[in-house]
Amino acid sequence: KLDNDSGFYFNQFNDTVALLKLNCRANCIFYGNIFTHKLSVNKSMFNQYLSFKHSLFKEDVFFEQSYFNQDADFSRMTVNKDISFNDSFFDKSLSLAHSVFKGHVSFNDTHLPHFLDLSYVQLTHKLDLSQMNLGILNYVIDINLVGADLNQIMLDYTHFKLVFPDTASINEIQHTYLTLLKQFKEANQQASYKRLFAEYEEYMNLYHKEYVQNVISKYWWCYGTHPEWIFFWMLMLLLFFTCINTCFYDTLTKRYCNIPFLVDKQSHFVVRRYAMIRLIYYFPRALIFTLMMFVGAQFRLGIGTDAFKSTNLAINLYFITIIFSGVLCLFFLFKYILAQLG
Numbered sequence: 621k622l623d624n625d626s627g628f629y630f631n632q633f634n635d636t637v638a639l640l641k642l643n644c645r646a647n648c649i650f651y652g653n654i655f656t657h658k659l660s661v662n663k664s665m666f667n668q669y670l671s672f673k674h675s676l677f678k679e680d681v682f683f684e685q686s687y688f689n690q691d692a693d694f695s696r697m698t699v700n701k702d703i704s705f706n707d708s709f710f711d712k713s714l715s716l717a718h719s720v721f722k723g724h725v726s727f728n729d730t731h732l733p734h735f736l737d738l739s740y741v742q743l744t745h746k747l748d749l750s751q752m753n754l755g756i757l758n759y760v761i762d763i764n765l766v767g768a769d770l771n772q773i774m775l776d777y778t779h780f781k782l783v784f785p786d787t788a789s790i791n792e793i794q795h796t797y798l799t800l801l802k803q804f805k806e807a808n809q810q811a812s813y814k815r816l817f818a819e820y821e822e823y824m825n826l827y828h829k830e831y832v833q834n835v836i837s838k839y840w841w842c843y844g845t846h847p848e849w850i851f852f853w854m855l856m857l858l859l860f861f862t863c864i865n866t867c868f869y870d871t872l873t874k875r876y877c878n879i880p881f882l883v884d885k886q887s888h889f890v891v892r893r894y895a896m897i898r899l900i901y902y903f904p905r906a907l908i909f910t911l912m913m914f915v916g917a918q919f920r921l922g923i924g925t926d927a928f929k930s931t932n933l934a935i936n937l938y939f940i941t942i943i944f945s946g947v948l949c950l951f952f953l954f955k956y957i958l959a960q961l962g
């Protein structure tokens with residue numbers, strides 16, 4: 621048990637080191653040490669900062685079945701053999717930045733932290749992060765992969781989000797995104813690909829200060845990754861304009877847009893007297909009226925230019941908005957159909 625801050629600097633351990641069931645309640649630092657034989661730190665708990673920064677491990681290393689409740693810094697290490705973090709729990713952050721791993725790195729059944737730093741890590745063998753413990757994972761893991769050999773890293777991106785330090789260049793950021801996208805596409809990881817593609821599109825839109833385009837593309841169909849959203853927006857726009865047209869149905873059909881079969885020439889006095897009944901009565905007609913403008917105006921189906929007799933600028937702009945919304949929805953609908961056929 622270690623209740624006070626402990627530091628071990630620039631030491632060389634020439635025999636096997638076994639730190640089993642260690643309970644470290646304060647900062648624990650192993651900096652610049654050399655371990656010539658196996659190191660085992662199993663079934664231990666670290667409640668404060670832990671660091672093995674700049675250390676050299678010549679044999680196998682084990683950090684298994686242990687708890688790391690604060691920042692764990694394993695950066696700039698060199699491990700000549702295998703290192704295992706199997707069945708361990710990381711809560712806050714884990715850094716392997718700039719470390720060199722010449723053997724296997726294992727995270728089987730490991731609970732990964734809120735932030736994982738793998739920037740500039742050098743790997744001889746594949747690092748598989750898809751075997752982590754998802755049992756109680758209720759957050760997305762921020763991961764820094766700048767400068768890492770991405771071809772050596774396997775992950776299910778549905779549980780991750782790329783983050784970049786302020787020092788990262790746009791070239792490094794684009795390389796990270798595009799390399800991972802290619803990797804996910806080739807591996808047929810569709811969920812990971814769609815998630816990362818949306819993040820990449822958002823990042824580039826914001827980088828180029830295309831804020832309006834970003835908002836539209838994000839909420840309209842999630843940068844093309846959810847084309848089925850077009851049906852929701854078509855329905856919402858149709859209902860929105862129908863509700864407005866219901867409220868002003870008589871005025872619109874008699875004064876501004878002449879569609880004879882939709883004009884209510886003589887409604888019942890109950891309809892004229894009670895607003896709620898009037899809305900219910902006009903809603904089906906308003907829906908047809910809206911559909912004809914929303915879709916029919918593009919194909920001259922039941923409504924032509926001669927039907928519009930308004931000289932009111934506001935009313936004309938309103939009609940143009942409905943027609944333009946219909947054109948926009950049809951455009952994306954055709955794109956969706958072509959994508960499904962392709």
